Amino acid sequence: MIGVRNITKTYGEGATAFQALKNVSFDIQDGESVAIMGPSGSGKSTLMHILGCLDTPTSGTYILDGKDVSTLSDDELAKIRSEKIGFVFQMFNLLKRTTVLRNVMLPLVYDMNIGAEEREVRAQGALEAAGLSREFETHLSNELSGGQIQRVAIARALVNDPTMILADEPTGNLDTKSGETVLATFQKLNRDGRTIILITHERGIAEHAGRIISLRDGEIVEDSKTHTPRKIPHAHA
């Protein structure tokens, strides 16, 4: 469960100081699917960095699973990311010339508690959950299509069994059809009980989530439930 309380993020100092986030507060329950929406410059990237524990707020508190993570050091944040957060990026960011399976296992490499055998089992499970068939395991990441690559990235985000999956414009580099496949994958994961946070600037994408938080100039301008999340017409996840 996520609790954001009065978060402010200021870049720079004095006259050139710029407030990217102004006194933002909201809660996200486990199992929700939330879209954080806003045009560029609205502060949605800054919010994503804070939610993803890549950055800390200037003031305010961020409670993740009952723990205040707003004042942690770099290495402590790295540990939180390793345990509680799965990232999906617009640019996919898979390791080149590396097999699909090794790409998916990568987050587990940084968790000393997980042995080599368990890694493989969990990576295979994650690939299955992301809707990619096992035959792709041994493919190199650069041999796949865009939609397949993004599903490998989703599997990588799932593999550490995170509290939430944070997807930053996950369809931004995909054609419509691949994009819909990826969105359908997220909806399926959400039905399985995963918390999904989707960052996007397109309302059409945001409407696939159960709740939309809209940002403008660093402030929340809308926080509404979409009663009927848009269905993917011919989804084949």
Added chain:
Amino acid sequence: MRTLDLIQETATALRANRVRSSLTILGIVIGISSVIALVSIGQGAASSVQSSIESLGSNLLQVTPGAQRGPGGFGVSAGRGGARTLTQDDADAIAKNVQNIVGVASEVSGRYQIVAKGTNTNTTVDGVSAGYPDIRNLQIADGSFFNDSQNASLAKVAVLGPTAAGDLFGTNDDGTPVGGIVGQTIRIKGLEFRIIGVTAPKGGTGFFSQDDIIYVPVMSAQRFLSGNQYLTSIDIQAADSVVMTQIQSDVTDLLLARHHIGDPTAADFSVINQADILASASSVTGTLTILLGAIAGISLLVGGIGIMNMMLTTVTERTKEIGLRKAIGAKKADIRAQFLAEAVALTAIGGIVGIALGAAISYGVNLSGLVKTTVSFSAITLAFGVSAGTGIVFGYYPARRAANLNPIDALRYE
């Protein structure tokens, strides 16, 4: 991050840039192999000089005729050793009057053309007294050395060094002189000498060879070869190394008195202590080794800078990957370890190949016969330690730079 993962990641990363990795490794290979090869050559030269000097005999002092100068000190120097001031009487006087002496041997040395059964060679003919083999550690391989009575009776007998014997009578496949030489005759300066022995090899290479020599009785040499009563050197063996300095000054005093010279600086002879020769030779070869090592060290430094250059390029190229790794949970130490491991792997591979190449060069030099080189274990461990150290030192800065990258900036990096 586990060690196994680290090795796997490193191997993948180095394979991804094969050409660049190979060239960087080559820099280290050149550095390490030149350290190994040059240091082994330096050490080889040092031990060759040392063993040559030591094989002259132990606790040895040598009196040689000094530079003779005309009155006023402005005369022409006849050159050390070229002067004629030492006689057999001087040698006898030393043996009789100086304490703590084990033996004295006189020597008349010259180069002559030697003829034997149609072959001929030009070599050193050393007229020596019968006590010479004991003082100079000379072993007889075949036959015998001449005795005092053969010397006194001006016998025309000769003992051949193995190289001279081989040159005159031929060698076996392994380079040793053929058998059956004893009893044959050679002609020195047209006079026939009967061969009564062949000495065992003493070693020494190039200019230091002590095997290309023919020994004849000193009095025979004076009568038939040099034609005068002078000696080219007197060898004195001291009882032990402690008394050498005392003997050196006693001999100097005695000879000054015998030659009626009041001023020691005007002495017409010089007394050289073997330990002094050894010390000055070691200091020269030691300096040589340091010089060679320093030159090789510079190339190793350049190789190390190559590592740093490659690692900095790699970190820049892989900024996005670093950002991703940090985003999915890599700590600073994980990133630092990964890039440090790559740098150390480059130098370790370079080190191993460099040691092999350096040993091969050293072996090649050995085969060429110029210097007898040995690759010491200490040189290998040092070189390997230096190469691993180079990796850590030159890899640390790029690795730290990678570790300190901000994940947000790194992910955005294009």
